[in-house]
Amino acid sequence: MKNHLITSTAIALISFALPSCIVVEENGSSSSTSGSTSNQPSASQAGFTQPLTATKGSGSVTIREGSRMLGTCRTASPNVEETRWWSEQEQLVVKSRGNHGPATVQLFDSRTGRELGRVMAYEAANGPAWARSMAE
Structure with missing residues (x-):
């Protein structure tokens, strides 16, 4: 539970720091990441765009x-x-x-x-x- 709280806090902080990011979540199992989805963000999705x-x-x-x-x-x-x-x-x-x-x-x-x-x-x-x- 403590590990999950730290991860949730870290994800919340990252989402404020990177407004254009892709968050990958696990399916709830602490031992397996097979339920994860992963898409590589493009430069514009990762927040590297210019005004x-x-x-x-x-x-x-x-x-x-x-x-x-x-x-x-x-x-x-x-x-x-x-x-x-x-x-x-x-x-x-x-x-x-x-x-x-x-x-x-x-x-x-x-x-x-x-x-x-x-x-x-x-x-x-x-x-x-x-x-x-x-x-x-």
């Missing part, structure tokens, strides 16, 4: 992880006014507009650049939570 950056362009936003390009988000309009990370950098919110007229607020997947949602900026105040801060 993401978003670079505005004409009609697009390029997402990079360090020097590596992850994807390009194609905006609804050519002038990108504002960008904001959402859901711990899993998604990117982008506000764009033409030379005049209404702005569009879009939600993109930060790993692929795929559009996940779209709302006009004048409707964003009553729209989804990710778009509200860019309302007009």
Whole structure:
């Protein structure tokens, strides 16, 4: 029991220190590890990733992880006014507009650049939570 308590405490401390880790648990038997599952984490799962950056362009936003390009988000309009990370950098919110007229607020997947949602900026105040801060 004492050994199990120390192991549980160690796992709890490790999970706080490594937010992107894989925890392998035994099946409850103290003498056998045959019930364990083991997957080798990739560099991104092990927490070795760099912060993401978003670079505005004409009609697009390029997402990079360090020097590596992850994807390009194609905006609804050519002038990108504002960008904001959402859901711990899993998604990117982008506000764009033409030379005049209404702005569009879009939600993109930060790993692929795929559009996940779209709302006009004048409707964003009553729209989804990710778009509200860019309302007009």
